[in-house]
Amino acid sequence: MKKLKLLITGLGIATFGEASADYALNLSPGVTQLSRDIYDLHMYILWICVAIGVGVYGMMVYSIMHHRKSKGAVPAHFHENTKLEVVWTIIPFIILLAMAIPATKVMIEAYDTSASDMTVKVTGYQWKWRYTYLDNGIDFFSTLDAKSNEARQLGVRSNPEAVPNYLLEVDKPLVIPAGKKVRFLFTAADVIHSWWVPQFGWKKDAIPGYVTDAWTRVEQPGIYRGQCAELCGRDHGFMPIVVDVKSEADYNKWVEEQKAQAQKAVADAAKTYSMAELMAKGEEVYNANCAGCHMTNGEGMQGMFPAIKGSPVATGDLNTHLDVVVKGKGQMMPSFGDSLSPVEIAAVVTYQRNGFGNNMGDLVQPSDVSARN
Amino acid sequence: MTEATHEEYAIHDEHFAHGHHDEHDHHGPAKGFMRWVFTTNHKDIGTLYLVTALIMFLVGGAMALVIRAELFEPGMQYVDPAFFNQMTTLHALIMVFGAVMPAFVGFANWMIPMMIGAPDMALPRMNNWSFWILPFAFTLLASTLFMEGGAPAAGWTLYPPLVLQGGAHLPFAIFSVHLLGMSSIMGAINIIVTVFNMRAPGMTLMKLPLFVWTWVITAFLLIAVMPVFAGAVTMLLTDKFFGTSFFNAAGGGDPVLYQHLFWFFGHPEVYIMILPSFGVISTIIPTFARKPLFGYSSMVYATASIGFLSFIVWAHHQYTVGMPLAGELYFTYATMLIAVPTGVKVFNWVATMWKGAMTFETPMLFAIAFVVLFTMGGFTGLMMSISPADLQYHDTYFIVAHFHYVLVPGAVFALFAGTYYWLPKWTGHMYDEKLGKLHFWLSTVSVNVLFFPQHFLGLAGMPRRIPDYAVQFAEFNAMSSVGAFIFGFSQLIFVWVVIKAIRGGEKATDEVWEGASEHGLEWTLPSPPPYHTWTTAPDIK
Ligand code: HEM
Numbered sequence: 077m078k079k080l081k082l083l084i085t086g087l088g089i090a091t092f093g094e095a096s097a098d099y100a101l102n103l104s105p106g107v108t109q110l111s112r113d114i115y116d117l118h119m120y121i122l123w124i125c126v127a128i129g130v131g132v133y134g135m136m137v138y139s140i141m142h143h144r145k146s147k148g149a150v151p152a153h154f155h156e157n158t159k160l161e162v163v164w165t166i167i168p169f170i171i172l173l174a175m176a177i178p179a180t181k182v183m184i185e186a187y188d189t190s191a192s193d194m195t196v197k198v199t200g201y202q203w204k205w206r207y208t209y210l211d212n213g214i215d216f217f218s219t220l221d222a223k224s225n226e227a228r229q230l231g232v233r234s235n236p237e238a239v240p241n242y243l244l245e246v247d248k249p250l251v252i253p254a255g256k257k258v259r260f261l262f263t264a265a266d267v268i269h270s271w272w273v274p275q276f277g278w279k280k281d282a283i284p285g286y287v288t289d290a291w292t293r294v295e296q297p298g299i300y301r302g303q304c305a306e307l308c309g310r311d312h313g314f315m316p317i318v319v320d321v322k323s324e325a326d327y328n329k330w331v332e333e334q335k336a337q338a339q340k341a342v343a344d345a346a347k348t349y350s351m352a353e354l355m356a357k358g359e360e361v362y363n364a365n366c367a368g369c370h371m372t373n374g375e376g377m378q379g380m381f382p383a384i385k386g387s388p389v390a391t392g393d394l395n396t397h398l399d400v401v402v403k404g405k406g407q408m409m410p411s412f413g414d415s416l417s418p419v420e421i422a423a424v425v426t427y428q429r430n431g432f433g434n435n436m437g438d439l440v441q442p443s444d445v446s447a448r449n
Numbered sequence: 450m451t452e453a454t455h456e457e458y459a460i461h462d463e464h465f466a467h468g469h470h471d472e473h474d475h476h477g478p479a480k481g482f483m484r485w486v487f488t489t490n491h492k493d494i495g496t497l498y499l500v501t502a503l504i505m506f507l508v509g510g511a512m513a514l515v516i517r518a519e520l521f522e523p524g525m526q527y528v529d530p531a532f533f534n535q536m537t538t539l540h541a542l543i544m545v546f547g548a549v550m551p552a553f554v555g556f557a558n559w560m561i562p563m564m565i566g567a568p569d570m571a572l573p574r575m576n577n578w579s580f581w582i583l584p585f586a587f588t589l590l591a592s593t594l595f596m597e598g599g600a601p602a603a604g605w606t607l608y609p610p611l612v613l614q615g616g617a618h619l620p621f622a623i624f625s626v627h628l629l630g631m632s633s634i635m636g637a638i639n640i641i642v643t644v645f646n647m648r649a650p651g652m653t654l655m656k657l658p659l660f661v662w663t664w665v666i667t668a669f670l671l672i673a674v675m676p677v678f679a680g681a682v683t684m685l686l687t688d689k690f691f692g693t694s695f696f697n698a699a700g701g702g703d704p705v706l707y708q709h710l711f712w713f714f715g716h717p718e719v720y721i722m723i724l725p726s727f728g729v730i731s732t733i734i735p736t737f738a739r740k741p742l743f744g745y746s747s748m749v750y751a752t753a754s755i756g757f758l759s760f761i762v763w764a765h766h767q768y769t770v771g772m773p774l775a776g777e778l779y780f781t782y783a784t785m786l787i788a789v790p791t792g793v794k795v796f797n798w799v800a801t802m803w804k805g806a807m808t809f810e811t812p813m814l815f816a817i818a819f820v821v822l823f824t825m826g827g828f829t830g831l832m833m834s835i836s837p838a839d840l841q842y843h844d845t846y847f848i849v850a851h852f853h854y855v856l857v858p859g860a861v862f863a864l865f866a867g868t869y870y871w872l873p874k875w876t877g878h879m880y881d882e883k884l885g886k887l888h889f890w891l892s893t894v895s896v897n898v899l900f901f902p903q904h905f906l907g908l909a910g911m912p913r914r915i916p917d918y919a920v921q922f923a924e925f926n927a928m929s930s931v932g933a934f935i936f937g938f939s940q941l942i943f944v945w946v947v948i949k950a951i952r953g954g955e956k957a958t959d960e961v962w963e964g965a966s967e968h969g970l971e972w973t974l975p976s977p978p979p980y981h982t983w984t985t986a987p988d989i990k
C-alpha cells in the first residue's frame with residue numbers, strides 16, 4: 077500500500093511537476109554567513125549555466141525545427157569560421173573569470189579559522205562521532221538513536237515515517253553556543269569519515285593520522301542535522317550528526333551539567349550492582365552499540381559478524397571477553413574502552429554472558445572493568 | 450596456429466596474402482568456437498569486445514537495479530548494508546572497466562582500420578591477447594562475490610584504510626585491476642601503432658576522422674595513467690599483506706596520498722570514457738546534417754587540450770580533504786578551464802547542425818540527446834569545479850547525478866548511437882528502425898526520470914553511497930527508482946534489435962546512410978565488409 081502510494085507520488089512528480097510535499101529542490105541557504113555566501117555563489121553559477129543553456133539549447137531547437145530535410149532544407153557548405161571560433165573561446169574565459177573571483181573570496185573565508193572563541197575536536201569512528209571540547213574537557217560519543225536504529229534493521233518492516241527524524245537523530249547531540257566562532261578539528265580513529273551539516277555550508281573529511289579544520293558561527297539557536305558524507309563501511313548511512321545550538325546562557329548551563337555528570341560517573345564506577353540492574357542496563361547498551369552487527373537476537377551475521385549466542389568468547393574466559401570489548405578485535409570489532417563507561421561495559425558484558433541463553437551466571441562489576449583498562 | 454601466421458602475412462605482406470587468396474579460392478574465418486579463441490582479425494576481435502561489453506552492461510545494470518530497489522523507499526527492505534556497498538562498488542567497476550571501456554575498444558577495433566584504409570590492426574596477436582585477458586579479469590572480480598566477507602565494498606575508488614578492512618577479496622580484486630590495466634595498455638599501444646604506421650597513403654593526420662583522433666588521444670591517456678593506478682593498488686596490496694605503510698598513518702604513511710594517486714588516474718579515466726564518445730558524435734552529426742563537421746581542426750585541438758588538462762585537475766575530487774588554500778584555488782581554476790575546450794566542442798556540434806538538412810534516424814536521435822544531456826553534466830561539472838560550492842556538493846547525490854549524466858546519456862548514448870550507425874555496416878542488414886526509435890524514446894525519457902531528481906536529492910542533503918535515508922528524500926528516490934527500472938528493461942529492446950539485425954533483415958547498401966560515403970572510408974566498403982578489407986590501400990581524395 078505504502079509502496080503504491082510512493083510509486084504514485086513518484087510518477088506524479090514525474091508527470092505533473094507537482095511541488096507541494098515536504099521535499100526540497102535546492103541547497104538550503106543555511107544558518108551562517110559562510111553558508112549564505114556559499115549558497116549565493118551556488119545560485120550565481122547556476123544562473124550563469126541556465127543562461128548558457130538557454131542559448132545553446134535554443135540554437136539547437138531552432139536548428140532542429142527549421143533545418144530538417146523533411147522541410148526541404150538544403151545543406152549549407154560552411155565548415156569553419158575563424159572569427160566565430162575565436163569569439164566562442166574567449167567569451168567563456170571571461171565568464172570563468174567572473175566566476176573565479178567570487179569563488180576565491182568565499183574559499184578564503186571558508187579557510188579562515190583564526191580568532192575562534194572555542195575549539196571542538198571531532199573524531200570519526202565506525203560508526204559514531206566523538207566530540208571533545210578542548211576548552212573544558214567535556215568528551216562524549218554521539219550515535220544513532222535507538223528508535224532509528226531499531227527501525228533501520230533489515231526485515232523489521234517498520235514504518236520509518238513514524239520514527240521522528242528517522243536516521244537523523246542521535247542519542248547525544250553536539251552542543252555549541254550561538255553567536256560564537258567555533259573551530260572544529262577533525263580526525264578519525266579507523267577509516268575516513270566526513271562531517272557534514274548542510275546548514276553550516278560545508279563538509280570536512282576526518283582522516284586517520286590527519287587533523288583538518290573548519291569553522292562555523294551559527295547566529296540562531298536551533299537543532300541542525302547532518303550525516304557522515306564519506307563512505308566508511310557497512311553503517312556509513314547510520315552515523316548522523318545533530319548539533320544543538322544553544323544561547324550562550326543555556327550553553328553555559330549545559331557545560332555545568334556535563335561536569336556534574338562526569339563526577340557522578342566516577343562515583344557510579346565505584347559502586348556494586350545487582351544482576352537485575354546490570355541486565356537491564358546491559359540490554360540498553362547492547363542494543364545501542366552491538367546490535368548493529370551482532371543483531372538484537374545475538375545471532376550475528378553469517379560470514380561477517382560472529383554470533384554472541386553460544387559464542388566461545390561469551391561463554392569462555394571472562395577476561396578474554398572483557399578484553400575484546402575494551403580493546404576491540406581484528407579490523408571490524410571496535411574498541412569500546414573509550415566510548416563506554418566502566419558501568420556500561422560491565423553491564424553489557426554481563427548481559428552477553430547471561431542473555432541469549434548463554435546463562436554463564438557471571439556478574440561483572442565496574443571495578444572489574446577499570447582493572448583491565 | 451597456422452591461422453595466426455597466415456594473418457601476420459596478410460598484414461605485413463599484401464602480395465603474399467593475395468597469393469594465398471588465389472590458392473584457396475575463398476578466404477574466410479575458421480569455423481566454430483576456435484575461430485574466436487585464435488582470431489587475430491580486427492573485426493572478430495571488435496565483435497568479441499562488443500559482445501563482452503554488452504554482457505557486462507547487463508550484469509552491471511542488474512546490480513544497479515538491486516541498488517535502486519533498496520532505495521525505492523526509506524527503511525531497509527531487501528539487502529544488508531554491507532551487500533549494498535558491494536553492489537555500488539561492483540556496479541561502478543563493471544560499468545567502467547567492463548562495459549564502457551571495452552565497448553569503445555570494440556568500436557576502435559572494428560572502425561579504425563576501416564577508417565584509415567589499413568588492412569588490420571598493427572599488432573594482431575597482441576590484439577587477441579588484450580581481449581582474452583578480459584574474461585579472466587572479470588571472472589576474478591566476480592568470484593569475490595562468493596568469498597567470505599563478500600566482494601570489495603569500499604567504492605570503486607578503493608580508498609584506504611576502508612578497503613584494507615576487506616576480507617579475502619582484496620588480492621583478487623587487485624589482480625583483476627592489474628589484468629584490466631594490462632589489457633587496456635596493450636589495446637592502447639595497438640591503436641597508436643596502427644594509426645601512426647598503417648594509414649593509407651594520403652591519409653594525413655589532419656585528414657583523420659575525428660573518431661580516430663579522439664581514440665589516439667585516449668590511448669595516450671591510457672598509457673600514461675593505467676600504470677599509476679596499477680601502482681597505487683599494488684601499494685594497497687603490500688600494505689595489507691607485506692607490512693608496508695604507504696597509506697597507513699600509524700606507520701608513518703598517508704591515506705590521502707592514495708587519493709592523489711587514484712585521481713591522477715581517475716580524472717583522465719573519465720575522459721578516457723568520454724573522448725571516444727566525442728569522436729562518435731562528431732562522426733554521426735555531420736552525416737545526418739548532410740554537412741561537413743564544423744571546425745574540424747578546432748575539434749582536434751580541443752580534444753588535445755582536454756587530454757592535457759585532464760592530467761592537472763585531479764584534486765577537484767578532494768576539495769574536502771583539507772588541502773592548503775593555494776591547492777584548493779589552483780585546482781579550482783584549472784578545472785574551470787576544462788569548460789573552455791568542452792564548450793568549443795558543443796558549439797561546433799550545434800554549428801554543424803545549423804543550416805544542415807537533418808534527418809532523425811536512431812543514431813542521430815541518440816547523438817542529439819547526447820549533446821543536450823552531456824552538456825547538462827558539463828554544467829554541473831562546472832558548478833562542482835567551484836571549490837567553495839563543492840564543499841556542499843561533494844559526496845552527495847548531486848555528484849551522482851553529474852557523473853551519470855556524463856556517463857549514461859553521455860558515454861553510453863554515444864555507444865548506442867555508434868552501434869545503430871555502424872550496425873548495418875557490420876551485419877549487412879538494416880536494424881529495425883521502429884524498435885530503435887522506441888528504444889531511444891524509452892531510454893531518453895527514463896534516463897531523465899532516473900537521474901534528474903538526483904540533483905534535487907543531493908542539494909537537499911542526501912549523501913551518496915547510503916542504503917537508507919531520511920523520509921524527506923522519499924519522493925525523489927521513488928521517482929528515480931521507477932526511472933531506473935524503465936531504463937533497465939528498455940535495454941532489452943536494444944539487445945533484441947542487435948540480435949535481429951545479426952540474424953537478418955533488409956539488406957543494407959554499401960553507403961547505408963544517404964551521402965555517407967563523403968563522411969568516411971568505411972561507407973565505400975561493402976556491407977558487411979569482407980573478412981579482410983583494404984588489402985590494397987584506398988585512394989584518399
Ligand atoms: C566540463 C567538464 C567537467 C567538469 C568541470 C567536471 C568536474 C568534476 C568535479 C569537480 C568532480 C568532483 C566532484 C566531487 O566529488 O565533489 C567530478 C566528479 C566526477 N566526474 Fe566530472 N567533470 C566534467 C566532466 C566529466 C566527464 C566528461 C566525465 C565522464 C565521462 C565525468 C565523470 C565524473 C565522475 C565519474 C565523477 C565522480 C567520481 C567519484 O567520486 O566517484 N566528469 N567532476
Ligand SMILES: [Cu+2]
Nearest residue numbers: 716719765766
Ligand atoms: Cu575529475
